[in-house]
Amino acid sequence: MQSNILTLFVGLALSALLLPASAASLATSSAPLKTLPYNFTLAALNTTLPNVNDTGVPLVVGYDYYVHGSSGFSTSTWASAHDNVFPSLGLVHGALRAYGRDGSWDANASTIISGESMGWISGSIYGPLEHDQYTAVHTMHHSKYATLVTQGQDALWSLCPTGDYWKKNVVYYNISSPDKDSKDCYEVALQIVPVH
16 A cells, blocks of 8 residues: 555656646646646647547647738647647736747737637737637646636537538537537637746
């Protein structure tokens, strides 16, 4: 019995050493955090079916449209988007920021609306509007990674096909909304994967 407890203790200690210090403190805390001291990517972990790994499907912020000095982006799977305009993200004071390949802060997540996709906007005309609507929390029912929470919920995210010409699989929030057909969607947790 003492051997099992010692093995468990050593395993937990080694796990904490392998994580970045900020990720380790997040992994042991269930309190929501509005700011993370490291950059990260997002991954969609299927919460209804088994997964092939503990990270989930890689997500990217990919180009969607351009209108009068402003660009729009969507959060979609790497496999369906085939581009990753912003390779790292940050959580600062409840706002999600997207950083370009050169490390510059170039876009922000737009306001989350039930039944709508998780979008981003960048542009010189409107400036970078930030929305205090996100937190990171480590919940025991997912994995070793923290999950992204909005409006107090981490279980209302889904991956859905857009059904348009581009055939992207895009992250939506609260598809139980009457405005969204959810038959081809599946529920996911948005995991925060630290960038090293």
